[in-house]
Amino acid sequence: MLFNSFGFLFAFLPVTLAVWLFLQKRAGLRIALSWLVIASLFFYAVWDVRYLAVLLTSISINFWLGGRILHARQQAAEARAGLWLKLGIGFNLLVLGGFKYTYFLAANLFGLFQAAPPFDPIVLPLAISFVTFQKIAYLVDCRRGQVQRHDALDYLFFVSFFPQLIAGPIVHHKPLIAQANTDSNPLFSQKEALVTGFSFLALGLFKKTILADSLARYASPVFELAKQATPGGEAAWQAMLAYTLQLYFDFSAYSDMAIGLALMFGFKLPVNFFSPYKATSIIDFWRRWHMTLSSFLRDYLYIPLGGNRHGEFKRYRNLWLTMLLAGIWHGAGWNFMLWGALHGSMLLINHFWHHLLKSRPTLAKAWQTLPDAIMTVLTFLLVAFAWILFRANDMNSAWHMYAALLQPFSGNPMPALPWHAPAQLAEGLLSASPDLAWAWIGIGLLTVWCLPNSVQLLSYDANANVRLKTIGARMQIALGIGCGTCFWLALKWMAVRPATEFLYFNF
Template identity: 45%
Template structure:
């Protein structure tokens, strides 16, 4: 069931929220039982047999958590259980296994259970009741695609849950955040996909892309994945707030970052925090000299890439970001001062170039796409633009149409370019969701609502979020 579907918005959410408030009249435990029940229904709606896997995982990890204070063996056993489960369903394909279906959200709920076990072993969490633990893992707003929330942040909120307290303000704020996320997904991400997909699909078929087609596809994909994933995160945060739970911010205008470290403090913040606190620092972080710092950083980013999927293209994406971070560290150690605008431009360019293997359908397709980006297939200009800038036509090849420049059935070429420019203006110049809701930018919310309703009711079908595949 998708957050952006009519079924979820018009049926599931009102029933889940109404039942939650009604159950709360009977006490916190009744409200928690209802919340767990609707969360399990939400997960089972996708593929009922995998509900058993989720329940077994929750039950086993709850048991491991109770046993860890008795000895370190139980931590090792718990980590082995979780990583083994994740490896079986997600990574066995790397070693030739076939016929294994990837359970929805397994990367996210596995990481959260790893955090729980480690925090218990560190003494940061006391004993947690099974109902609270099950709700923490299965809570439907974050179950499928995050954010990856810390047990120490969420479990106390469940323990102190008072559904009727501050209800009006909570519903208003939660709805505002949800609507902004819905607008990002339905209007921006799904619209931009029409300009990203033709170019990458052409590279997968080994069709020659021109320089302009490649850059339009890349600029569109950079925005598509940002608005898609940050839109999902906003919707999850808004939904959780309706039920009285505060999720952490997961995106903070990442394309405004002035260096690559700043980018990772703004992009998928909860995953970045997990990789730092549960992988990079335990490996030794930057405490053991420059060589080991680089090793730890590269291991962290390579595994962070592999977390996204069982394909070497994700490892390449993680490796590129690892190299970026290493180079940035050297620049800082040398004391070089990079002007703010230059730093921003270089960071954005590096991030966009790294999206190529992340999106491309294989290493060969990525290399062909890079070739097109750097003019290896020549520069062609559509006739409609050549007429507007005749001086440029003398230096490029003029063609009637560029076949991979977006979806001409939906928007004309000038309209498509304006839509792409609008997307980048929103990402770079406008306030983000936190800033809008903090200052109650009601006009932005009204616009998001109006366009989202139009897309919701007139789109043929809800488009899944990109991060569902991870």
């Protein structure tokens, strides 16, 4: 069930919300929370009921493992607690690897002998990557003594809450469960939470249906062609920029809708996306893009590897390995590994440059005179070049795209089609007008560089212990009209175009 579908917006969401509000007032928070867990599991089962059993089995085993770790800590058996933690991490990585990487490894192994694997690719259960990270984080927090209440209902809610179940943000148990364990949560009785939540939902829906899906029309056909041949130079640049913006608006849309849906139920989720294309460096980019993943990698991978505690060489090594593993987490393919390695290398260069500037005051002074706009555009282009590896189906497709970017713009902007190109590919390329492509890319760039993001626009504070910020009456009216218009336009768009999955569902 997609957030951007009529079934979700006009059936699942209103029914789930109405029952939640009714039970919360009439039966108490714990009963209402049970309903929310049931609704979330139903939301997941709609995708493919077969994988509900996988999810519930994994949840049950991880909850039991968490109990074993806490029990060992209570008995001061630190070694046993550590052993249970290693078993838990191993179990989760084995499940993730079995579904996500088995075919990739088999394909490369059998490929050495020019043979195909004896089985088809395994269909990846939805949300397995995000849920796996959350469960590992919970086990680690149990080991660190940061879990004070090991309750089955709380745990089920933490790992299955539908706004963040499929594509994040990656939440920690403590702030989310703390909101669910008290009737004094101010958002449960604050009408502004419902209004602000709907505003986030409307903005996200607009970004997904109108901006992201429209830009996809100029990216997808060219990347499909790159599987067979080298596209034309202008088409390749349009596809790279269109996909860069498509991914931005698609992920930004999901992040907005996740925050908005959670707010409608009275819960705050962390900000996961904060204008990353306004970043002035690769370091700054990773502080803004998929912020909860960056925090997870820092807290549960980079720091355990040693962080920056053992000298500059090991610091850079740990940082590069962390980004390499981030690439592998995103997908099973050499292109994802190279994407992670490339971002790791760019981060190392960025950190080394900062270190050099600190030791060269004259150079630092000259560097500071450069306008931020230049650094923003340079960072954007570096990220865009790397996204080709992220989007390409394989390394061969990526090389075709990179080769095409080096070609001059010709009089005919359309790429040459191979003689065996399928009809659907030809139709997609011919329907993607080059002039309209540049227009949509221009609109996208103006939006990401010149407008405030949704968090700024709606004055959202992710601190779970405070009420929503109040804004002036005129601003409320303007935002209400704007968000209502976005919602109406998105619905009109949805009526003529089929709903599409969010891109991060694939990871």
